[in-house]
Amino acid sequence: MFGRRVGLMLNAWSRAVVREEVDWAEVAAGSLLRTAVGHWRDDADGWFAAAYERLPETARVNPLSRDFQWVQSWMESIGGEPIDWFCGVGSAWTLPFERGKAEGEVRSLLAALHETGRLTRQEAVSMLPVLALDVQSGQTVLDMCASPGSKTTQIAEHLGDSGVVVANEVVRGRVNMLVSNVQRHRSATVVIVNHDARHLPNVPETGYDRILVDVPCTGTGTTRKNPDVWSRWKPNDGRSMQKLQIDILARAAKIVKPGGRIVYSTCSLDPIENEAVVAAVMAEFPDLRLLPAAGTVPKIEASEGFTDWPILDDDCSI
Numbered sequence: 001m002f003g004r005r006v007g008l009m010l011n012a013w014s015r016a017v018v019r020e021e022v023d024w025a026e027v028a029a030g031s032l033l034r035t036a037v038g039h040w041r042d043d044a045d046g047w048f049a050a051a052y053e054r055l056p057e058t059a060r061v062n063p064l065s066r067d068f069q070w071v072q073s074w075m076e077s078i079g080g081e082p083i084d085w086f087c088g089v090g091s092a093w094t095l096p097f098e099r100g101k102a103e104g105e106v107r108s109l110l111a112a113l114h115e116t117g118r119l120t121r122q123e124a125v126s127m128l129p130v131l132a133l134d135v136q137s138g139q140t141v142l143d144m145c146a147s148p149g150s151k152t153t154q155i156a157e158h159l160g161d162s163g164v165v166v167a168n169e170v171v172r173g174r175v176n177m178l179v180s181n182v183q184r185h186r187s188a189t190v191v192i193v194n195h196d197a198r199h200l201p202n203v204p205e206t207g208y209d210r211i212l213v214d215v216p217c218t219g220t221g222t223t224r225k226n227p228d229v230w231s232r233w234k235p236n237d238g239r240s241m242q243k244l245q246i247d248i249l250a251r252a253a254k255i256v257k258p259g260g261r262i263v264y265s266t267c268s269l270d271p272i273e274n275e276a277v278v279a280a281v282m283a284e285f286p287d288l289r290l291l292p293a294a295g296t297v298p299k300i301e302a303s304e305g306f307t308d309w310p311i312l313d314d315d316c317s318i
């Protein structure tokens with residue numbers, strides 16, 4: 001009923017009203033985020049120039065699927081290119097169209113292959129944290145903030161048929177997404193739990209071999225996917241997330257096995273949510289050792305993290 005009324009209204013106005021596209025370049029140029037990035041990065045202009053282009057469709061092909069070879073050939077046949085830095089199990093591909101813009105038969109088959117777990121659509125950059133985690137078959141892995149679960153399924157692919165990944169999500173509505181994702185992928189090694197990551201129990205008592213801490217964040221690095229971040233972001237947003245991020249990472253530090261590995265990841269550019277969080281937890285847990293990012297994922301350029309960072313006022317001045 002509602003849909004029909006809107007339809008009638010649009011018909012009535014169609015001759016008079018032209019829907020205006022938001023000019024994100026203009027919004028971005030005058031945004032607080034643009035100013036903040038100038039404080040955070042030496043290459044702010046280069047970053048700004050690259051921060052608009054829409055993302056291409058990218059996907060991982062599931063090595064546990066019997067149709068693995070066939071799916072790879074199909075990816076090639078539709079013009080897919082293997083992602084050259086992807087060094088995980090299975091394979092990862094960039095497709096020759098924008099994210100969500102496949103058409104016709106390709107669109108239907110892509111959806112079917114995703115729904116049946118033969119492939120997983122996932123942004124390329126989101127594949128990096130699991131590669132850095134260096135998961136080996138047979139290990140006990142904790143994914144502390146797991147929904148919707150693209151990294152959970154990637155971890156499961158590394159485990160193969162041995163080991164376990166405990167995938168945790170605190171928001172009940174988002175647990176449903178996690179369950180559907182794990183079910184479509186048919187991951188045999190995944191256990192899903194619904195807990196606040198800050199209070200996850202120390203099970204197993206010996207600690208986890210690997211822990212992924214992919215925390216909630218302000219998403220300032222997602223402008224290519226979520227352009228509204230340009231207008232939404234405020235300098236205080238990072239600070240308001242930081243305590244939760246520190247508490248979740250500190251819990252990981254308590255329940256990781258000696259000699260185990262934690263990867264802390266965000267999709268934010270704000271050092272308050274990144275280096276400042278890691279520094280706070282390192283100070284609290286002197287047994288932790290920071291691994292150099294360079295070489296963690298071969299072919300991915302990495303630089304040293306910041307050791308100090310600006311505290312920005314509401315208008316982004318220091």
Ligand SMILES: C[S@@+](CC[C@H](N)C(=O)[O-])C[C@H]1O[C@@H](n2cnc3c(N)ncnc32)[C@H](O)[C@@H]1O
Nearest residue numbers: 145146147148149150151170196197214215216
């Ligand atoms: C960046 S998303 C995770 C994305 C996911 N790792 C993936 O790759 O599909 C962060 C998730 O953390 C969840 N979250 C927020 N607070 C949490 C908490 N205290 N404990 C556990 N999860 C939490 C959010 O609901 C959200 O689903």
